[in-house]
Each structure stands twice: as structure tokens, then as C-alpha cells.
Amino acid sequence: MEKGRIEAFSDGVFAVAITLLVLDLKVPVRGNGSVARQVGNQWPAFAAYLTSFLVIGIIWVNHHTLMAKLARVDRSLLFINLLLLLTVVFIPFPTAVVAEYLRHGGWDAKVAVAFYSAAMEAMSLAFSAVYLWAGRHHELLHESVDVEGHQSAFRQFALGAIAYLLLIALSFLSAQAALAGHFALGVFYMFAAPHQ
Amino acid sequence: MEKGRIEAFSDGVFAVAITLLVLDLKVPVRGNGSVARQVGNQWPAFAAYLTSFLVIGIIWVNHHTLMAKLARVDRSLLFINLLLLLTVVFIPFPTAVVAEYLRHGGWDAKVAVAFYSAAMEAMSLAFSAVYLWAGRHHELLHESVDVEGHQSAFRQFALGAIAYLLLIALSFLSAQAALAGHFALGVFYMFAAPHQ
Amino acid sequence: MEKGRIEAFSDGVFAVAITLLVLDLKVPVRGNGSVARQVGNQWPAFAAYLTSFLVIGIIWVNHHTLMAKLARVDRSLLFINLLLLLTVVFIPFPTAVVAEYLRHGGWDAKVAVAFYSAAMEAMSLAFSAVYLWAGRHHELLHESVDVEGHQSAFRQFALGAIAYLLLIALSFLSAQAALAGHFALGVFYMFAAPHQ
Amino acid sequence: MEKGRIEAFSDGVFAVAITLLVLDLKVPVRGNGSVARQVGNQWPAFAAYLTSFLVIGIIWVNHHTLMAKLARVDRSLLFINLLLLLTVVFIPFPTAVVAEYLRHGGWDAKVAVAFYSAAMEAMSLAFSAVYLWAGRHHELLHESVDVEGHQSAFRQFALGAIAYLLLIALSFLSAQAALAGHFALGVFYMFAAPHQ
Numbered sequence: 078m079e080k081g082r083i084e085a086f087s088d089g090v091f092a093v094a095i096t097l098l099v100l101d102l103k104v105p106v107r108g109n110g111s112v113a114r115q116v117g118n119q120w121p122a123f124a125a126y127l128t129s130f131l132v133i134g135i136i137w138v139n140h141h142t143l144m145a146k147l148a149r150v151d152r153s154l155l156f157i158n159l160l161l162l163l164t165v166v167f168i169p170f171p172t173a174v175v176a177e178y179l180r181h182g183g184w185d186a187k188v189a190v191a192f193y194s195a196a197m198e199a200m201s202l203a204f205s206a207v208y209l210w211a212g213r214h215h216e217l218l219h220e221s222v223d224v225e226g227h228q229s230a231f232r233q234f235a236l237g238a239i240a241y242l243l244l245i246a247l248s249f250l251s252a253q254a255a256l257a258g259h260f261a262l263g264v265f266y267m268f269a270a271p272h273q
Numbered sequence: 274m275e276k277g278r279i280e281a282f283s284d285g286v287f288a289v290a291i292t293l294l295v296l297d298l299k300v301p302v303r304g305n306g307s308v309a310r311q312v313g314n315q316w317p318a319f320a321a322y323l324t325s326f327l328v329i330g331i332i333w334v335n336h337h338t339l340m341a342k343l344a345r346v347d348r349s350l351l352f353i354n355l356l357l358l359l360t361v362v363f364i365p366f367p368t369a370v371v372a373e374y375l376r377h378g379g380w381d382a383k384v385a386v387a388f389y390s391a392a393m394e395a396m397s398l399a400f401s402a403v404y405l406w407a408g409r410h411h412e413l414l415h416e417s418v419d420v421e422g423h424q425s426a427f428r429q430f431a432l433g434a435i436a437y438l439l440l441i442a443l444s445f446l447s448a449q450a451a452l453a454g455h456f457a458l459g460v461f462y463m464f465a466a467p468h469q
Numbered sequence: 470m471e472k473g474r475i476e477a478f479s480d481g482v483f484a485v486a487i488t489l490l491v492l493d494l495k496v497p498v499r500g501n502g503s504v505a506r507q508v509g510n511q512w513p514a515f516a517a518y519l520t521s522f523l524v525i526g527i528i529w530v531n532h533h534t535l536m537a538k539l540a541r542v543d544r545s546l547l548f549i550n551l552l553l554l555l556t557v558v559f560i561p562f563p564t565a566v567v568a569e570y571l572r573h574g575g576w577d578a579k580v581a582v583a584f585y586s587a588a589m590e591a592m593s594l595a596f597s598a599v600y601l602w603a604g605r606h607h608e609l610l611h612e613s614v615d616v617e618g619h620q621s622a623f624r625q626f627a628l629g630a631i632a633y634l635l636l637i638a639l640s641f642l643s644a645q646a647a648l649a650g651h652f653a654l655g656v657f658y659m660f661a662a663p664h665q
Numbered sequence: 666m667e668k669g670r671i672e673a674f675s676d677g678v679f680a681v682a683i684t685l686l687v688l689d690l691k692v693p694v695r696g697n698g699s700v701a702r703q704v705g706n707q708w709p710a711f712a713a714y715l716t717s718f719l720v721i722g723i724i725w726v727n728h729h730t731l732m733a734k735l736a737r738v739d740r741s742l743l744f745i746n747l748l749l750l751l752t753v754v755f756i757p758f759p760t761a762v763v764a765e766y767l768r769h770g771g772w773d774a775k776v777a778v779a780f781y782s783a784a785m786e787a788m789s790l791a792f793s794a795v796y797l798w799a800g801r802h803h804e805l806l807h808e809s810v811d812v813e814g815h816q817s818a819f820r821q822f823a824l825g826a827i828a829y830l831l832l833i834a835l836s837f838l839s840a841q842a843a844l845a846g847h848f849a850l851g852v853f854y855m856f857a858a859p860h861q
Contacts, residue, residue, distance in 0.1 A: 091677075351533075474676060477672070
């Protein structure tokens with residue numbers, strides 16, 4: 078089974094999901110205070126938007142890298158990839174929840190960011206599953222792929238799943254710190270993610 | 274007529290439709306009860322979201338499989354494929370109707386799931402039509418395609434159309450059971466759908 | 470300049486525009502009458518949805534046919550094609566206007582359908598412009614393309630522009646008849662549009 | 666690293682962003698004055714829609730031109746390109762802000778257009794960064810690319826960044842003139858943008 082369409086479909090889903098994030102920003106309404114204040118008061122929405130954009134962007138880059146290593150795709154991988162896309166497509170929802178609750182703090186802000194972190198955890202696990210499946214089925218990989226390197230890259234992604242668990246816990250201590258942690262983790266992966 | 278663009282366009286439509294499903298989830302609003310309760314109360318929306326995602330995902334995989342068997346595409350197939358896409362694009366609407374009505378039960382919940390089932394029936398029939406057209410026009414198929422296998426696959430999809438009819442009927446007995454039936458049917462097709 | 474990306478981008482825009490149409494359907498709300506009645510009362514929205522889907526679908530098929538005839542694309546054609554996409558992307562808006570006003574009849578329903586017809590006229594003119602530009606610049610066409618056939622196809626599209634003018638006029642006599650006319654014109658083009 | 670998927674993903678993002686602009690147009694509602702007046706009163710929304718469509722369209726054409734010059738893509742370019750896409754995806758938001766505030770004039774209209782101009786400035790800078798990176802890493806360019814021409818094209822884009830700064834300032838003098846300036850700048854780039 079050729080991998081062209083799985084890339085095309087995944088790219089389409091990533092592209093739509095990353096663009097729908099903008100719908101989480103609420104357009105100021107006349108008679109509701111000055112534009113500047115209304116936009117400014119939305120800083121949690123912007124922070125969440127930026128963080129989710131970064132995360133989806135990185136997942137897309139890593140998906141790109143992984144697909145380049147595959148010579149072919151089997152039916153199981155199609156469905157594990159769909160599971161990953163399910164978690165990607167979901168991201169605009171917890172992002173909107175964070176945007177709604179972060180500014181006012183309190184318990185609900187913590188629950189909102191914990192929910193966001195759990196969504197990221199799910200995505201991280203789904204991505205690891207795609208990676209794991211490809212690593213366990215060498216016949217799917219290009220011959221030139223270094224299997225050891227693939228497995229060390231997998232371990233790095235598995236660490237991400239642990240980092241997201243810690244961010245779920247951190248959410249209950251400080252919602253803002255946890256969101257900042259998501260952004261920092263994104264920046265870290267941007268520079269440190271496996272090039273293999 | 275080359276089939277590259279029909280794949281690209283279909284992939285785009287599938288990708289957008291599957292991503293728009295997330296817009297059916299309602300973002301909790303402050304002052305309306307705790308986040309956790311508001312999210313929890315939306316379980317029918319999540320169930321419908323998950324089911325529709327699974328169904329569109331499977332249709333995409335099967336579309337992928339069917340297209341791989343085609344050597345070329347005629348104008349009629351373009352329009353039958355458009356009919357299929359019409360039914361795919363429509364899915365977020367009945368999904369939203371189920372999300373709105375399922376939790377409160379009663380007659381409206383049953384009508385909502387019956388409507389959902391009817392939309393799936395339409396999609397199933399449209400998919401069968403694409404399959405049937407390709408099977409009747411052997412000149413469209415790659416030479417290597419086993420025509421017998423194609424026809425047995427077609428019969429399996431036609432069974433799907435009957436299953437959806439039963440789910441329409443089941444909706445009037447139990448809305449929740451019928452939605453669960455949709456999910457179960459999706460899982461069944463994930464494992465059992467024709468590999469041809 | 471290669472034509473691959475103009476096709477990919479156009480396919481993406483067509484795919485998103487055709488899928489956004491579903492957002493024009495209003496999800497029934499509990500406490501507002503039975504689901505069945507609320508869905509039934511929306512028949513103008515469904516009629517407009519179906520008609521616009523058909524029109525965008527046909528334009529996509531014809532765009533596909535036209536692009537297949539091109540060997541290359543110049544910068545002007547990129548921008549004329551963007552003009553076409555501008556009119557395609559706009560369609561969900563007049564579709565929503567028709568969905569809102571058609572059922573209650575009266576002057577506003579007529580204006581709504583006239584507005585819809587004007588949007589279709591604009592799209593028809595933009596499509597003709599793409600066709601005309603390609604016809605006037607033979608160096609863009611594949612050598613195998615029959616220039617005479619291209620020009621007769623162009624005349625057929627130009628007739629479409631006249632038909633849409635008539636539908637603008639008809640809107641002021643009967644909004645429903647004019648919308649039916651759009652649907653009928655779509656069906657006509659589905660069967661009769663130039664295969665060249 | 667091959668450039669096919671960066672093009673496919675970027676095309677998808679451009680296509681979705683340009684299509685989401687239509688959601689900024691508000692569908693008239695019955696009982697709120699005649700359709701014609703409601704649509705007419707939205708002229709700032711239409712003006713902003715048209716301007717943003719033109720700008721995204723031009724950026725897409727220029728992105729297309731730039732990508733055609735690249736032989737390969739490195740990881741840094743992937744992320745700089747993501748930064749560009751972040752600014753493109755954002756555009757529907759300031760467009761909606763302008764649509765909401767422009768008609769009623771006053772200070773808020775000026776702030777709205779200044780915000781819009783700042784978003785364009787960000788996009789212009791991100792595009793320049795993509796250009797600059799490619800120019801500084803000759804190994805990414807096709808051998809046939811004229812490096813001098815590339816740098817003169819870069820200077821032209823850098824001028825755009827200055828023009829947008831002026832439009833930020835102009836917004837505070839006249840919101841409408843500044844929006845017209847955006848449109849005029851778009852038309853200028855349509856004809857004058859570097860063909861290299």
C-alpha cells in the first residue's frame with residue numbers, strides 16, 4: 078500500500094486543525110469596552126493559541142520525518158495514524174477551554190489546563206504508538222533506516238509522554254505555569270527532537 | 274482522465290469534514306457550573322464525535338483502497354464520487370443533532386439517532402454506488418485487480434447498507450443502543466473490511 | 470511555472486468551501502419544537518446546500534478538465550485563478566442568506582435569491598476568464614489540445630453566464646423557481662458540460 | 666529532506682485560511698431590517714474580506730515562487746515556514762476585528778486597522794525570514810537560481826515590511842485610508858512582485 082495518500086490526508090487534517098485554532102479567538106464586540114482592552118484581556122486565548130500551534134506544528138514536522146523513513150504502510154498503521162489524527166483534531170477544543178478559563182484563575186482554570194494536558198498526553202501516546210508500530214515492523218521501513226536510531230528516537234518520544242504526565246500534575250499547582258510548561262516543552266522539541 | 278486530482282480533492286474533503294466534527298463540541302462557559310461537570314455532561318457529544326470520526330476514517334481507508342485499484346476515472350465516476358462526498362460532508366450535521374438531543378432521551382433522542390442512521394445509510398449507498406460503477410466498468414480497473422474479489426468486497430459493503438437500515442429501526446427502540454451499534458459496526462469494519 | 474501547486478491549492482480551496490456549506494445548516498435546539506419539525510422547516514437550507522454543493526462540484530470537475538489541458542501556467546493565470554477561487558470561497562455566504570430568507574417568502578426572499586444568483590454570475594464570469602486566458606495563450610495548452618474544441622467549450626461556459634443573468638431576473642418573479650433553476654442548470658451541466 | 670510535504674501542508678493551510686475568511690461575513694437575520702440594507706451595511710466586512718483574500722493570495726503565489734527555487738528544505742526552514750503559517754492562519758482574526766469596527770469610525774476603528782496592519786507586518790517579516798534563510802543557505806537553492814536576483818527580490822520584500830509600518834501609522838490618521846492602502850499595496854505586489 079502506497080504512502081502518498083496517508084501523507085496527503087494527514088497533511089490536510091494537520092492543516093485544518095492548525096487553522097481552526099484561530100476560531101478560538103473571540104472577536105471583540107462594539108459596546109463592550111475598547112478594542113484594545115478586549116483584545117488584551119484575551120491574552121490567555123493568545124497564549125493557548127500559540128502553544129497549540131507550536132505543538133501541532135512540531136507533531137507535523139515529526140510526522141513528516143517519520144513518514145520519510147517508511148517504505149510502505151500497512152492497514153494497521155493506517156488506523157494507528159487515524160488514532161493520532163483523532164487526538165490532533167481534538168486539540169482546538171481543550172485550547173478553547175483554556176482560553177475561556179485561564180484568565181479568571183481558581184479551580185476551574187486548573188481543571189481546564191489539566192484537561193489540556195491530558196489531551197496532549199493522549200496525542201503523545203498516539204504518536205508513540207505510530208512510532209512503535211513502525212519500529213516493530215522493519216519491513217515497513219526503508220532499508221537505509223538505522224533501526225537503532227529509530228529506537229532511540231522512540232525513547233525520546235516516550236519521555237514526552239512522561240513530561241505531559243508531569244504537566245497534568247503541575248496544572249493542579251499552577252495553571253499558568255503548566256501552560257508555560259507546554260510552551261517550553263514545544264520549544265525544547267523544536268530544537269532537540271530526533272533528526273532521524 | 275487521471276485519478277490524482279480526484280484523490281487530492283477527496284482527501285481534502287475527508288480531512289475537512291473529519292476536522293469540522295470538533296466544532297460540534299460546545300466549549301464550556303464560565304458561570305454555568307464547573308468545567309468538569311460541563312465537559313462531563315457532554316458525553317453524548319463526545320460519543321457522537323468519536324463514532325463519526327471512526328466512520329469517516331474507515332470510509333477514507335476504504336476509498337483509498339478502492340482508488341488504488343483504479344487505473345483511470347471517467348466522468349460518471351467523478352460525479353458518483355461527488356455524491357459520496359456530499360454524504361460525507363453532511364455528517365457533522367447529524368452528529369451535532371445527536372450531540373444536542375441524546376442526553377435528554379425521549380422521543381427526540383430517538384428521532385435524532387434515526388436521522389443520524391439515515392445519513393449513514395445514504396453514505397453507505399453512495400459508497401456502494403462508487404464500488405458498483407467501478408466493478409461494472411472493468412476498463413477502469415487495473416489489470417491486476419481480481420474482479421471476483423472486487424465483487425465479493427462489494428457484497429460486503431452492500432451488507433453495510435442493510436446494517437444501517439437495522440440501526441434506523443433500532444433507533445426507535447433505544448437511541449443509545451443504536452449509537453453504540455454505529456460504533457460497533459465501525460470497529461467491525463476496521464478489522465473485517467475487505468483488504469482487496 | 471509548474472501547475473502542480475495551483476491544482477493542489479485550488480483543490481484545497483474547493484474542498485474547504487464545499488465542506489463549509491454544512492455550517493449553514495442550523496442544529497436544532499432543545500425546547501424549540503420537535504427535532505423532526507425543526508429539521509423539516511429547514512428545507513430551504515437543505516435545498517440551498519444541495520444546489521451549492523452541486524455547483525461547486527461541477528466547477529471543480531470543469532476546473533479539473535481545464536487544468537488537464539494546460540501544459541504550464543503563467544503568473545496572470547495564477548491571479549485569474551485566484552479571482553475564480555474568490556468567487557468559490559464566497560458561495561457559503563449567499564447560500565446562508567438564501568437558507569435564512571427563502572422559507573418566509575416576500576420581497577426579502579427574492580432579494581436573497583437574486584444575491585445568490587449574482588454570486589453565481591460572478592463565479593461564471595471568473596471561470597470564463599480562466600478559460601479565455603488559456604484559449605488566448607496557446608503556448609500554455611498541451612500540444613495535443615484541439616483549440617477549436619476549447620473555443621466551443623468556452624462558448625458553452627459563456628452561455629452559462631447568460632443563464633445566470635436570467636436567473637437573477639427570475640429571482641424577482643419567484644425566489645423558489647429561481648433556486649430550482651440553479652439546481653436544474655447544475656444538473657444540465659453535469660450531463661452536458663464540454664468533455665474537452 | 667524533500668520539499669513535497671512542506672508544499673502540501675502550506676497549500677493546505679493557505680487554502681483553509683483563505684476560505685475561513687468567509688466566516689467573518691455575518692449572515693443577515695430576519696426581523697433586523699431588509700436583507701439588502703443588512704448586506705450593504707456590511708461593506709467594511711466585504712472590503713476587509715477582499716483585502717485579506719488578496720494578501721493571502723499574493724503570499725501564496727510568492728510562496729509558490731520561492732519553493733520552486735528550492736532544491737531541498739532543512740529543519741530550520743521547516744520551522745521558519747511554520748512561523749510564516751502562524752501569521753497567515755491568524756489573518757482571519759484581525760480581518761474580523763476590522764469588519765466589526767470600521768463602519769462606526771472613531772478611535773476603535775483606528776485601533777482595529779492598526780491591529781490589522783500589525784498582523785500584516787508580522788506576516789511580512791516572517792516571509793522575509795523564509796526568504797533570507799534560503800538566500801543565506803545556497804545549498805538549499807537549485808543550482809540554476811540566480812543568487813543576485815534572489816537577493817534583489819528579498820530587498821523588495823523588505824520594502825513591504827516598511828510599507829506595512831507606514832500603514833500602522835496611517836491607521837491612526839484614517840482607518841479607511843489605511844485599509845485602502847492595504848488593498849493598493851496588494852494590487853501593486855500583484856503586478857510588481859519579483860518574478861524570480
